[in-house]
Amino acid sequence: MISDLAPIWLPGCVVDADERTVEVGWGRGALQMSAVVGVGEIVNRCLQLPQPRWPEQIEAWLRAVVAEGELATEEHRYGDVGERQRALLVQRGWSARTAGPVADALIPFGDHFEVVVFVRTGDELRRLTVVRRAMLGLADPGVPSPVQLSLAEIADLEPQQHDGFTVLGRDDDPLVSMAIVDRENLLPQASMGAGLLIGVPRLSTLAYCPADAGQARADALARWVAESYQGAPDRCSPDLFWLQGDQMVQVPVTLATPPTAVLPAAVKPQPRRTWLRHLFGR
Template sequence: MTDTSDSTVVEMIAELAPIWLPGCVVDVAQRTVEVGWGRGALQMSAVVGVGEIVDRCLQLPTARWAEQIEAWLHAVVAEGELATEEHRFGDVAERQRAVLVQRGWSARTAGPVADALIPFGDHFEVVVFVGTGDQFRRLTVVRRSMLGLGDPDVPSPVQLSLAAISDLRPEQQNGISVLRRDGDPLVSMAVVDRDNLLPEASLGAGVLIGVPRLSEVLYCAADAGQEPPDTLAGMVAESYRSATDQCSPDLYWLQGDQMVQVPVTLGTPPTALVPAALKPQPRRTWLRHLFSRQSGDLGG
């Protein structure tokens, strides 16, 4: 990425934006665009940085820049209208929520404006939402800025979500521990709050874990042998297939802050390919070896 390429995209935005959105103002030096929205006498506006759309354009052929810029500009206006509506439901900052989803979910399903994301390892990501009425709406980077939710004194969406699921307690099902609350997408965040909701993850070999639904987390002791992991794999596969709030069909070995994917066969029933480090190992001490040699000598 070069400064010249950046400038070329910004100049195209400055040239085309007033055509698609009459009245908008592009500041080339500050790399911002001011857009407006509203109805009748109620008119509002916001100044938004163009860094996101510049980066997106630079990953595409030049011939596609114009369509990307147009889609982004219209999406920014739509975000402003959403932000205005969200204020009608009370304090937006307190209604933030964070949901743990499979990594790549946002990239696969997002629109022209990027979601507000919090990194979480190699296998999952945390997407921020706003509760509006009975809906959870994805919070985008643009709307977060419009709503002032990036300020230091704003409540953390992660902490708000963890507080909402702090009362979860595991149930036992077929020897597997289950954290579940039907219809609650915040349950998957138990993986983030593992110190409180999954304390077993920090003991001994940790746990094998599955998050087939946003509303369900299943786990068993990582060193429990082969049968519990196979049971866990079957329960995760069945739950994932029937879920309307699918998260991940895979198993993971969670030990402290380390998470490793555990392969699962596609058989019926599925089988967990437990890492060798978790399988019982024969304990052959030097003393046992010495005694076995002595017994051999006496027998001779």
């Protein structure tokens, strides 16, 4: 179907059915450029849909690939694209809910978050797609890691105390959520004792307290996270998580007003028992 329809929608494009690729072109006047792109992504997407919807999906994907090529050409004007890569930690599923016809370049991060790659162009962060990453050569060995570039920018974050818990934040800096990725340096308490209760209500803000700090402090953190999340332009997640070493577990929060955290038994304070109570079973 791609072989039959692609040349109709994009005259001049070349489909290689054996190699499973399509070559598309773009440009203005004498400046003409082209790229060869694998069709695996659009084939997989179509196979998840009824066949009558395949043509519209194929057309949207082909036109998006051309737009990606034009964008890749423009991005070269702003200097080394590899050095301008950045990574943001977002709620899992965010990319699938908001992506266009071409898949985003992303890195899975546990059960609750994902790391999406962007390119900083001027003051703008542009989502990097798998197609554009290939066009720009950003998957080649030796290209700087977008994760490491982002972590270097937030290495100077200073924790601030706030009503019994700690806040890491910086206005208008969506890279702050990546602190969870660099927890060894920015959240070392996560590997001590019971670990941390943590919330990431905004890309620019996260808050935490010791996981075994008790119900009152957990509830205060849950309220603050819920309030910070509501109406924020850079919302990330309204949930709480128990972070201990490399393990992250979601902590339920009630929908009551004010919300309360439903703590796992493992982090609830255990009542002390005296020797007398132990002897008499009380």
